[in-house]
Amino acid sequence: MENSGDNGAIELRLADSAQLFNTLDPFPFRERDLAPEAEQYILDWAETLPKDQPISIIVHLQSANLDRHRDSDLQQAINGWFRAREAGEARDMKTLFRDGRIALCVGFVMLGLFMLLSWTVAQNYDNPFARVISESLVIIGWVVLWRPAEMFLYDWTPILRRKRLFHRLAEARVTIHHAGRPGETPADGA
Template sequence: MTSKIAENVVEIRVDDIAQLFHTLDPFPFREKDLDREAEEYIVGWARELPADRPFRIVVHFPEGQSQTDLARDLPEALGKYFAGRAGVIQGDLNELFRIGRRSLAIGVAILVACLLGSNLASGFLAEAPFKKMVEESFLILGWVANWRPLEIFLYDWWPIARRRDLYRRLSTATIERKLYRRETRAGVTSSNAP
């Protein structure tokens, strides 16, 4: 008995397969960049679907283009594009963590200096209200210096990791090609036209 897991399906219909790709991209078909609008459409729909199922991307295009290089290379081109984007996003995440580590080192050093400054202020200043204000100011400054690293390590990385995971899932999606007949003005299909 086989268990069939339901797939997330993203469907896109184009009048020309070339619409999917960036027109000014100089690379051959398998290396082409996806058109920004096509990427936003696919990613937008994929983001709305459950994360626990595999993806299937169905591309509808005219039957006259079924034997073109673009049609043949479409699954590989989409897979490579989304894998490349996942790699770029992983690089962004690595950079964010690098900034977080550097910020944390600076923040901890400032916190230690502020704690020392607070202790020195409590020992050298005689006037009680002014002494308390200086001590508290040092403590506040020390914790504020750690605000950004804490924000990075607690919150900022989640959306980036989710986006990376989405692109990784899209890179392994099954790409299905479906043909349709183009209709002319009078409602006659182009294959029947003289």
């Protein structure tokens, strides 16, 4: 497997198209999972490509066995895999924001409770130990809001970045080249 060096192109050199897929997956070719190594290779190269250009994936197969139907299935399988991964990231982001809203509500309730406890301790006791307890309750109340703030400020950005990358790969133009057929026009995918 190699990168062609062209802008927006990822080249894969394989003995057979089956190398792209998880061998333990029982589903038909078009619905199979990409092998983790193949997916990671494609992702690693895709992350280095210019963000403003479409991606093309060029698969060089050593087998000279030309089968347009199988080539079309291969194109659909690659694009479909990354489309499914994009949908998974969209679900993860939706779940993150839902969980963040719940955590924020719990955080505000707990902050209010700790502030009330702090105020109660400060009103009823007038000694240095009570002041330490009162201030500690205020700090704990604010710490409870730390995780919801982290979710809304930072946790969504890597998910969005992966979702965008998967979208680009789902829209990638997949081209299949067969060895021994140099003059032949390759099948083009999405």
